[in-house]
Structure formats: C-alpha cells, structure tokens
Amino acid sequence: MFKELNPLLHSELRLAIMSILISVEEADFLFIKEKTGATGGNISVQLEKLSAAGYLKIEKGFLGKRTRTACRITSEGTDAFAEYVEAIKSYLEKKA
Amino acid sequence: MFKELNPLLHSELRLAIMSILISVEEADFLFIKEKTGATGGNISVQLEKLSAAGYLKIEKGFLGKRTRTACRITSEGTDAFAEYVEAIKSYLEKKA
DNA sequence: ATAAATCAGTTTATATTATAAACCAATTTA
DNA sequence: TAAATTGGTTTATAATATAAACTGATTTAT
Numbered sequence: 384m385f386k387e388l389n390p391l392l393h394s395e396l397r398l399a400i401m402s403i404l405i406s407v408e409e410a411d412f413l414f415i416k417e418k419t420g421a422t423g424g425n426i427s428v429q430l431e432k433l434s435a436a437g438y439l440k441i442e443k444g445f446l447g448k449r450t451r452t453a454c455r456i457t458s459e460g461t462d463a464f465a466e467y468v469e470a471i472k473s474y475l476e477k478k479a
Numbered sequence: 480m481f482k483e484l485n486p487l488l489h490s491e492l493r494l495a496i497m498s499i500l501i502s503v504e505e506a507d508f509l510f511i512k513e514k515t516g517a518t519g520g521n522i523s524v525q526l527e528k529l530s531a532a533g534y535l536k537i538e539k540g541f542l543g544k545r546t547r548t549a550c551r552i553t554s555e556g557t558d559a560f561a562e563y564v565e566a567i568k569s570y571l572e573k574k575a
Numbered sequence: 576a577t578a579a580a581t582c583a584g585t586t587t588a589t590a591t592t593a594t595a596a597a598c599c600a601a602t603t604t605a
Numbered sequence: 606t607a608a609a610t611t612g613g614t615t616t617a618t619a620a621t622a623t624a625a626a627c628t629g630a631t632t633t634a635t
Binding site: 387395418419474 | 483501567571
Binding site for chain 1: 591592593594595596597600601602603
C-alpha cells in the first residue's frame with residue numbers, strides 16, 4: 384500500500400538540495416543557500432549527511448582567493464531520489 | 480521555487496493516515512493500524528495531532544461492547560492535503 | 576467464579592532530527 | 606589596521622517520531 388520513505392530524503396531541506404542537484408551539473412554552497420533560503424549552518428549539516436550517505440560529492444576548492452564548496456549528485460543519489468519520488472507518489476494518489 | 484511543506488503532513492505516518500482518509504468515508508483505528516503497519520501508540524499520537532489541527536474528526540463509540548475509534552477527514556484536512564500534494568510536487572519535478 | 580489472555584487504545588520515556596545561534600578563519604573595505 | 610563581510614562549521618536547543626510500558630475493559634479457559 385504505502386512504500387517506505389527514505390528518511391534521509393524525507394526532509395524538506397535535504398529534499399530541496401537533492402532536487403536542485405538532480406537538475407544541474409554542479410551547484411555551489413551559496414547557490415543552494417539562495418535557492419533554498421536556508422541558513423548556512425543548516426545547509427552545511429544537511430550536505431554533510433547527504434555526502435556521508437554517498438548521495439552527493441562535496442568538492443572544496445577556490446574561486447580566486449575565496450573558498451568555494453561545490454556539490455554534485457552521485458548515481459546513488461540519483462537512484463535514491465528516483466526511488467523516493469516513486470515512494471511518495473504512493474501517498475499522494477487518491478485510491479479508487 | 481520550492482513551496483513550503485506543511486510540517487504536520489510531512490511525516491510518513493501522518494501522511495499515510497491522511498492518504499487513507501482522503502479516499503474513504505470513515506476509517507477506524509484498527510483499519511489504519513492494519514494499513515499503515517504502525518504501532519497503536521504511534522497512531523494514537525498522530526491522530527491526536529491531526530485532530531488538534533482540525534484535519535480530522537475522531538469519533539469514539541462502541542461496536543457492540545467494544546470501544547471503537549473512527550476518523551473522518553474534515554474539509555480543512557482535505558484542503559491541507561491537496562495543498563501538500565501541490566507543494567511536494569515542486570520538489571519532485573525535474574526542472575529544465 | 577476467577578485467572579489468564581486479548582483487545583483497543585493512551586501515556587510516557589527515549590532517541591533522532593531539524594534548526595538556528597554562535598563561532599571561526601580568511602578576505603575585503605574603510 | 607580596524608571593522609565589516611564572506612564562506613562556511615560547530616554546537617546547543619527545541620521539536621519530532623517512535624516504541625515500550627501501561628490502562629481498563631472484555632473475552633476465553635479452567
């Protein structure tokens with residue numbers, strides 16, 4: 384009846400992050416911050432969790448002299464996201 | 480970009496409960512328990528929260544001698560659910 | 576009749592989570 | 606060189622989810 388919702392993805396901010404990453408080559412910290420409107424601290428924590436799960440890769444580098452944190456979704460991340468989308472649909476459809 | 484997710488509905492069990500109630504006249508406690516596979520305690524707590532928000536009505540009565548707790552979604556509940564469905568879609572769609 | 580088991584839930588304790596506030600190191604601007 | 610800003614991270618707190626323990630009534634077994 385109801386599929387299980389991956390708890391790592393069933394979180395407003397983490398889902399937003401993944402939603403951004405799924406449709407973009409690469410997104411940096413500030414881009415995610417702007418798009419989600421979340422605080423930096425919150426984003427930092429959630430990126431770390433998604434990274435620990437292997438759903439994204441965090442690439443730290445420099446843009447000129449300033450630090451820059453960029454993220455890319457991994458194939459595991461893409462798969463997990465797709466699975467989550469299927470799962471949540473089982474809750475949204477109105478059953479006959 | 481991302482619509483806010485009503486935190487009362489963005490919960491696996493509460494969403495499942497609402498998903499059941501949206502497609503059925505009335506559902507009793509044990510029916511919900513069976514469909515969700517959740518523990519009674521958990522269901523009790525979540526029904527209470529949804530009820531407190533006015534999203535469902537809890538009707539306590541008897542079936543023969545045994546107590547029976549039935550639930551019906553309210554129109555506020557229906558609206559909130561519909562809104563949640565729209566909101567979560569904003570996270571699931573792949574943006575061009 | 577009464578003890579044991581079951582039913583239909585509720586209460587509460589615990590563990591997990593989400594979140595923002597506080598912080599830090601480097602860079603830029605005044 | 607002092608103050609402000611940038612780009613984050615750490616950590617403290619509040620909120621949440623969940624199951625375990627409990628309650629009170631009913632049924633079943635002895």
